[in-house]
Amino acid sequence: MPPDAFDVPACLDRVRQQDAAAARALVDHFYPLVIKIARSHRPRRMAEEDLAQEIYLKMFTRLQQYHGRDGVPFEHWLSRLAVTTCLDALRAEKRRPEWRWADLGDGERDWLEFFAGETPAPAPSDALGVCEVVEKLLALLSTEDRLVITLLDLEERSVAEISQLTGWGVSLVKIRAFRARRKLRAHALKLQKESKL
Amino acid sequence: MNEFERRWKLGAEAARRDDDDSPGEAPFGFAARVVAHWQTQPGPSLATLWQSLVLRALGAVTLVLLILVTYGTFSSSHDELARPELESAVADSLVLL
Numbered sequence: 001m002p003p004d005a006f007d008v009p010a011c012l013d014r015v016r017q018q019d020a021a022a023a024r025a026l027v028d029h030f031y032p033l034v035i036k037i038a039r040s041h042r043p044r045r046m047a048e049e050d051l052a053q054e055i056y057l058k059m060f061t062r063l064q065q066y067h068g069r070d071g072v073p074f075e076h077w078l079s080r081l082a083v084t085t086c087l088d089a090l091r092a093e094k095r096r097p098e099w100r101w102a103d104l105g106d107g108e109r110d111w112l113e114f115f116a117g118e119t120p121a122p123a124p125s126d127a128l129g130v131c132e133v134v135e136k137l138l139a140l141l142s143t144e145d146r147l148v149i150t151l152l153d154l155e156e157r158s159v160a161e162i163s164q165l166t167g168w169g170v171s172l173v174k175i176r177a178f179r180a181r182r183k184l185r186a187h188a189l190k191l192q193k194e195s196k197l
Numbered sequence: 198m199n200e201f202e203r204r205w206k207l208g209a210e211a212a213r214r215d216d217d218d219s220p221g222e223a224p225f226g227f228a229a230r231v232v233a234h235w236q237t238q239p240g241p242s243l244a245t246l247w248q249s250l251v252l253r254a255l256g257a258v259t260l261v262l263l264i265l266v267t268y269g270t271f272s273s274s275h276d277e278l279a280r281p282e283l284e285s286a287v288a289d290s291l292v293l294l
Contacts, residue, residue, distance in 0.1 A: 027228035060235040153209040185201040
């Protein structure tokens with residue numbers, strides 16, 4: 001069945017009647033959406049598929065709470081459910097890692113020095129290094145701060161969209177992003193200082 | 198935008214470029230596993246149902262109490278006998294009698 005022809009309301013009706021085939025079709029249809037969110041916001045020690053499964057189980061359990069007549073598309077409802085499930089999983093991961101300068105590879109160090117620097121300098125070219133260092137810096141933030149920066153800066157979502165996904169007000173999203181970037185800078189400076197010791 | 202924010206944006210852009218693998222289809226058997234898991238999940242336990250019932254009852258009782266308190270406050274303010282100056286005047290006249 002082509003993706004455009006997938007009839008979500010009809011499928012949901014069948015799932016509500018415990019139709020296993022419809023439930024499998026629903027899982028398959030929304031897999032790209034769910035796995036993308038799970039991949040971006042999963043705790044370090046949790047496999048993305050396990051988190052996706054948790055999201056789907058929550059979706060099935062709470063399906064009675066979704067009413068299409070409210071005008072909210074199912075995709076939006078599911079995205080919000082996925083984000084809150086990821087937030088809960090991240091919160092459950094109580095211990096936050098503590099990175100040391102010695103833990104970073106050469107590419108990561110170049111990027112970290114670039115982030116912490118003040119004098120004009122070209123951005124390093126190591127693409128793998130930037131992914132690693134961005135992930136390590138984000139892991140140092142609180143769950144909410146990490147979420148807002150990932151959604152805003154890495155996924156390029158709008159403030160309104162983030163507000164809808166998280167349930168936070170627009171001003172709260174902006175303030176949280178501002179403070180989170182300040183914390184990122186502080187972490188980058190702290191790590192860079194270690195290199196000079 | 199300060200210098201850090203500018204640099205962070207450049208880094209985020211580079212990280213985005215490298216992380217551009219769009220998710221494809223669900224792995225074979227994933228949907229079947231999830232659905233089987235869902236169907237074997239026990240329904241809400243009696244304790245959970247009881248808990249939600251008690252919470253709702255508690256909410257309703259609180260609401261009724263609030264309404265009664267509000268009603269009591271407003272109705273007592275119209276009760277002229279409850280006004281101290283009136284009560285003193287009545288008491289004084291009784292003493293004089």
